[in-house]
Amino acid sequence: MSTTVAGTDGEVVVRAEKLRVRWIVVGVAAVLAAGVAGLVIGPAGLSTPQVVRDLLGLHSSLDAQQVAIVEQLRLPRVVLGLLVGGTLSLSGASYQGVFRNPLADPYLLGAAAGAGLGVTVVIVGAADGASTPTVAPIAAFVGALAAVGLAYVLGTSGGGRASTASLILAGVAVASFLTAVQTYVQQRNQDTIRQVYSWILGRLSTAGWHDVLLLLPYAVVTWTILLAHRRVLDVLAVGDDEATTLGINARRSRLIVIVAASLGTAAAVAVSGLIAFVGIIVPHTVRLLVGRSHRVVLPLSLLFGGAFLCLADLLARTLSSPAEIPIGVITAFFGAPFFVLVLRSSRRMGMTT
Amino acid sequence: MEHRTRVGRALAALLVAVTVVAACSSSSKTNATASAPIPKRIVSMSPTATETLFAIGAGSQVVAVDDQSDFPANAPKTSLSAYEPSAEAIAGYKPDLVVLADDTKNVKEALDKLSVPVLVQPAATTLDDAYREINELGVKTGHTNEASALVGQMQQQIAGLTKDLPKRSTPLTYYHELDNTLYTSTSHTFIGQLYALAGLTNVADAAGGGAGDYPQLSAEYLVQANPDLVFLADTKCCQQDATTFAARPGFADLKAVKQNHVILLDDDIASRWGPRVVDLLRQIVDATKSVPVT
Numbered sequence: 142m143s144t145t146v147a148g149t150d151g152e153v154v155v156r157a158e159k160l161r162v163r164w165i166v167v168g169v170a171a172v173l174a175a176g177v178a179g180l181v182i183g184p185a186g187l188s189t190p191q192v193v194r195d196l197l198g199l200h201s202s203l204d205a206q207q208v209a210i211v212e213q214l215r216l217p218r219v220v221l222g223l224l225v226g227g228t229l230s231l232s233g234a235s236y237q238g239v240f241r242n243p244l245a246d247p248y249l250l251g252a253a254a255g256a257g258l259g260v261t262v263v264i265v266g267a268a269d270g271a272s273t274p275t276v277a278p279i280a281a282f283v284g285a286l287a288a289v290g291l292a293y294v295l296g297t298s299g300g301g302r303a304s305t306a307s308l309i310l311a312g313v314a315v316a317s318f319l320t321a322v323q324t325y326v327q328q329r330n331q332d333t334i335r336q337v338y339s340w341i342l343g344r345l346s347t348a349g350w351h352d353v354l355l356l357l358p359y360a361v362v363t364w365t366i367l368l369a370h371r372r373v374l375d376v377l378a379v380g381d382d383e384a385t386t387l388g389i390n391a392r393r394s395r396l397i398v399i400v401a402a403s404l405g406t407a408a409a410v411a412v413s414g415l416i417a418f419v420g421i422i423v424p425h426t427v428r429l430l431v432g433r434s435h436r437v438v439l440p441l442s443l444l445f446g447g448a449f450l451c452l453a454d455l456l457a458r459t460l461s462s463p464a465e466i467p468i469g470v471i472t473a474f475f476g477a478p479f480f481v482l483v484l485r486s487s488r489r490m491g492m493t494t
Numbered sequence: 495m496e497h498r499t500r501v502g503r504a505l506a507a508l509l510v511a512v513t514v515v516a517a518c519s520s521s522s523k524t525n526a527t528a529s530a531p532i533p534k535r536i537v538s539m540s541p542t543a544t545e546t547l548f549a550i551g552a553g554s555q556v557v558a559v560d561d562q563s564d565f566p567a568n569a570p571k572t573s574l575s576a577y578e579p580s581a582e583a584i585a586g587y588k589p590d591l592v593v594l595a596d597d598t599k600n601v602k603e604a605l606d607k608l609s610v611p612v613l614v615q616p617a618a619t620t621l622d623d624a625y626r627e628i629n630e631l632g633v634k635t636g637h638t639n640e641a642s643a644l645v646g647q648m649q650q651q652i653a654g655l656t657k658d659l660p661k662r663s664t665p666l667t668y669y670h671e672l673d674n675t676l677y678t679s680t681s682h683t684f685i686g687q688l689y690a691l692a693g694l695t696n697v698a699d700a701a702g703g704g705a706g707d708y709p710q711l712s713a714e715y716l717v718q719a720n721p722d723l724v725f726l727a728d729t730k731c732c733q734q735d736a737t738t739f740a741a742r743p744g745f746a747d748l749k750a751v752k753q754n755h756v757i758l759l760d761d762d763i764a765s766r767w768g769p770r771v772v773d774l775l776r777q778i779v780d781a782t783k784s785v786p787v788t
Contacts, residue, residue: 183712184715184718185717205747206717206718206720207718209717209743209744210714210718213743213744214713214717214744217743328577331578335675335677336673336675339675339677461701461705462701462715463716463719464701464705464709464712465676465709465710465711465712
């Protein structure tokens with residue numbers, strides 16, 4: 142339905158740029174480059190040709206230890222970085238579209254606070270024996286979805302038509318409340334504070350393929366739904382009334398996008414902790430470089446988001462090697478100044494939404 | 495109106511109370527400077543100090559210990575929080591000496607106002623620090639001789655433990671795990687010096703400097719460093735053991751895993767600097783001796 146909509150009303154709606162093949166090629170190249178860099182570079186300093194030979198299934202001179210480094214540590218971590226980064230960026234871009242708010246990020250409706258509380262409770266409670274690594278992602282996932290659900294119920298329960306503004310405010314309230322509970326629980330159990338802290342700063346590390354398999358199904362569902370809604374988001378950007386005249390159920394479409402983006406965010410947060418800024422800076426960069434239509438922003442956010450996080454993780458692993466820097470520190474350290482640049486230049490370009 | 499007068503009355507009562515306390519304390523203070531009285535109501539907010547107090551025979555003078563002080567078992571454990579200490583709650587035990595492991599929350603200043611003597615004994619960074627703190631506790635509690643006897647005994651035991659270590663051409667390497675996200679400690683820490691006494695080399699030292707004394711190691715670095723010995727000090731906090739360690743991606747083929755040199759430590763003993771460091775060192779030395787000299 143939306144194909145014709147965007148086609149006929151392309152000038153009224155956001156300038157509906159076509160997604161050019163050129164940019165897809167650049168995006169895929171970025172993903173491949175980041176992936177290969179993540180595989181061949183690392184604290185262990187393995188020889189690049191030998192790593193490549195090993196990955197291609199050829200005979201390499203790596204010993205068993207080094208093969209384990211490449212295949213059991215680096216490979217799942219690179220794949221996880223691509224999945225998490227892509228999902229967070231795509232979800233962020235969708236949130237920004239659906240809320241018509243450039244500051245919206247995937248954690249806007251309380252997903253981060255809910256996940257944080259879930260994980261804190263599990264880590265604190267596990268002092269009596271439960272196995273934290275398997276339960277924590279589930280708790281984070283449930284916490285994130287519960288927080289977003291709560292924000293949605295509160296934000297839309299005021300009667301009448303739910304505005305996106307009341308939804309955002311409900312999200313802020315839910316996030317503050319859950320963060321307060323999380324901080325309280327954490328302060329009461331300071332013996333586990335390092336574990337909670339290290340989760341909150343985000344990490345793509347030690348769980349191997351387990352985390353990848355956990356995230357993959359949700360990522361695929363999220364990607365499919367959000368990418369399928371890229372044209373609808375362009376129409377929604379103009380306003381609900383216009384969308385309705387064009388035959389789109391604005392409210393339902395918005396709900397579907399929010400649910401899908403929240404699902405992906407919850408799954409990403411569950412395996413990687415809280416990684417800040419990816420969901421904001423990647424979509425905005427794409428908007429600045431390529432264009433503002435969601436038909437362009439969504440697929441390219443997915444690709445560049447994956448590449449960005451993969452590279453951020455490479456820095457996290459190597460900058461103070463052999464120590465690690467939490468990846469959330471890297472994304473925010475590079476993200477925050479970058480974000481200021483984006484804001485400055487977008488103001489100059491007269492960005493309105 | 496009524497509310498306001500009630501508040502006013504309460505304030506007045508408080509003022510009187512503070513004045514009285516201040517008056518009492520100033521008189522006791524003059525005593526204290528003349529010859530320090532032996533404290534009879536000690537509150538220990540430091541698990542290490544609690545262990546020391548009981549080891550030097552001052553246990554009967556201790557009226558309350560914080561919620562982390564779980565050794566010895568007969569220490570009067572309370573719900574006082576060592577992490578979020580409340581001067582008011584501590585003062586509720588009417589202490590005549592309060593021992594703190596740090597003073598990040600300005601509890602000392604608050605207790606000073608109540609004229610409660612406070613002794614801050616921060617985490618030791620060397621064995622000598624630890625000995626000095628034990629002696630200090632002895633002097634303050636009237637157990638000077640017991641404290642110096644304890645220190646002498648510890649020094650003797652440590653010398654005995656490290657005396658006949660097997661001679662090796664290349665020193666053994668070790669990894670000391672603080673939690674299952676690969677946080678560790680370098681040789682510059684208190685515990686790092688214990689390992690050094692056992693002749694071990696820390697694989698985390700390469701990560702020192704910029705990353706501080708408690709860096710988080712990257713998994714692939716640890717796999718490549720392939721330490722001879724692995725000491726898990728996260729058996730309580732994170733329920734780690736040789737099996738969970740070996741089950742981590744890429745760790746199954748580590749030397750320490752294959753040769754059963756993953757040693758389980760008690761998180762608490764490994765994070766304190768009291769009399770039980772001797773037990774810890776014994777465990778480290780035994781593990782070291784169990785690795786055959788090649």
